Amino acid sequence: MEKRDQVSEYETLTWSTFGWAARQLAQAVADDGFRPDLVLTVARGGLLPAGAVGYALDVKDIRLINVEFYTGIQQRRDRPVLLPPVPPADELAGAKVLVVDDVADTGATLDLVRDFCAEQVAEARCAVLYEKPHSTVKCEYVWSRTDRWIRFPWSGQPPVVVR
């Protein structure tokens, strides 16, 4: 296995590059002729890309789904789970949905969301800023591919500390 220096372990996304990336991602969706009825935001990581892509595509109907690898009691699960509130089946029925997340890493989260959508919507396509090579989901729209750890601008710093 190739020895890496410390610099190459990380991919750092800045705020301004994020803005440009989200715009390019939206452009790829538009150029592909996909006109989603709604954007399904995968929280939390998808909130910022979904917002930026939603504006860039002029999609006003934004929905949210919470997916976590952790249970309420802080035990890690083998697989991610949908956390309540899960969108009711009839809410998304028949819609063309653009699922937006920050990264397809293992792919398990987006696999779960795709399965959820498959039972309900007319069509679901996935858009992510990054996709890792080992992801089990192959997203229709990907801004960049990397196998490095990604520092997103919203999660690159630890939470604030009370002063």
Add this chain to the structure above:
Amino acid sequence: MEKRDQVSEYETLTWSTFGWAARQLAQAVADDGFRPDLVLTVARGGLLPAGAVGYALDVKDIRLINVEFYTGIQQRRDRPVLLPPVPPADELAGAKVLVVDDVADTGATLDLVRDFCAEQVAEARCAVLYEKPHSTVKCEYVWSRTDRWIRFPWSGQPPVVVR
């Protein structure tokens, strides 16, 4: 009335300043001793600040509410309306909620969300990047006050055009 030159009509928020602003907003919430159970995102404008503030406060439970001044048939209403899916009453019961939006302009949107919360939650406080002087809602947490038109980084450009 004071005559303004064109430059002063706009306040332009860049992506990098937005990142810094969201962090400062979260710091103000933390310093105030408010520990929200969940972040209620006011879509669409609140998506990006809610995501960034949620990460900065380490709040994992993110909810979404859609508010629009327009009906489905593109008629403007006098007042904003909650669009479906409206979070069911029992979902937010007893929670301490941080409502996050981009701007309190007239205040009508946040007034509506506050009224909605008042019937359901233990406590709701509002955090916005900007508050206008004429806003009917006085938010607990405000990053900046201005009476100018604000160009947010996600809505400063028109939607993408198919190439």
